Structures are given as structure tokens and as C-alpha cells.
Amino acid sequence: MDSVYSDIDSNSCDFFPHTDDEDSRGSSPLCQPPEQLQQQKKRRRGRARSEATVQVVKKNRRLKANDRERNRMHNLNDALDALRGVLPAFPDETKLTKIETLRFAHNYIWALSETIRIADLQAGKPGDTPLLVSLAEAPSPGSDACSWSSSGSSSSSSPAYSASSPGSPAEREDYAYLQQDALFGLRSFVPGIY
DNA sequence: TAGGCCATCTGGTCCT
């Protein structure tokens, strides 16, 4: 707001570089021919209008930007809702917050990968199950360039957020629950694996 | 009532 007005103020200096005093000082109206005076008045009116126009244009631009930003955030929230939709629901059915959704999704993916890896080891024939192998060898959440803290690139490294989010989110991210649900999810989406 | 979460506004920066 302030800057907008300050912009306008600074612009207005360009629009009105001279005060009436300056006008009368530099070249007295009495010394100017009437046509020149009228032209000057026209010019001044034109400038005044353009200042108002600039304000309106800036305001409209701001409103449009606000609208775009609102839509952008709505899209982001829609994506988060979609993510909540594919995550296992909790018995209490309390809606996950944004940060909880992201952390839970991170841990859930890790648990799924871990489950696949373990199942693959138990199967003992990695060559026969390229899907499982490729999934199991996928980098763990902590091994990429993201901020997840992890000691190594092994897919068995536990997600850092399990320990770093105290309170109810931690309970929600209980590893056993995730493992159990990961198994359920695998059975649902990859039938015939078990 | 304090604290957490959220939506919105806003200005700055980068990209096309």
C-alpha cells in the first residue's frame, strides 16, 4: 500500500515537476500568448487525469494479482486435499494439517518402499520382480537433495520427520501403523504380490 | 487467553 502510494507520489513529481509558483516565477502568464497558456492548461489537465489513471491501473493490476494468488493457493490446497485422499485415514477423522499431510506422505512413501524392499528380500528372487527391485532401490526420502536429514543413501534409513515432529503428529506417524498400512496399500494396489 | 492454523493481501523477484 505504502509503496504503491509512494510510487504514485514519486510519479506525481514527474507529472507535476513545477508548482504554480514556479510557473509564475519562470515565465509569467502575463508574458505568454493566450494560445500557449491554453495549451499549458490542457497539458496539465491531461497529466492530472493520467495520474488518476495510473492509480486505477495499479489498483486493477493489484486486484488481478490478488485474484491469481488466491487461485494459486486454492490449487495448492486442492493438491493437498488430493494427497490427503490417497493417504490412509485416521480413526478420529481429524483433517491433517498441511504440514502434517506433507510429513505423513513422506513417511508413508518411505514405509511403502521399505515394505517392498523387505518383501523383495524375503522373496529371494529379485530378478523375477523388476517392479519390486526398482521400487526398493529407489532413493530413500533422506537420500535426495531435500531437507530430510538422513545418514546414508540406504532405503532403510528412517524418515527424519518421525522423530522431529513431537505431539500428535508423531503419534500419527507411528512406524508400526505405517508399515501395517503400507502392507494394506500394497495389497490393494499391487494385487498378487503377496 | 495464548497459541496454532489458515486465508488473504502485499511487495519483491524471477521468468517468459
Added chain:
DNA sequence: AGGACCAGATGGCCTA
């Protein structure tokens, strides 16, 4: 130039 993205500020709502 205009749009996308981002982060800070602000105010409202809800809960312990």
C-alpha cells in the same frame, strides 16, 4: 509487460 512464485504481515477462527 505481465504472470508465477515466494515470503512476510495481518486478522479471523478454533481449541486447550
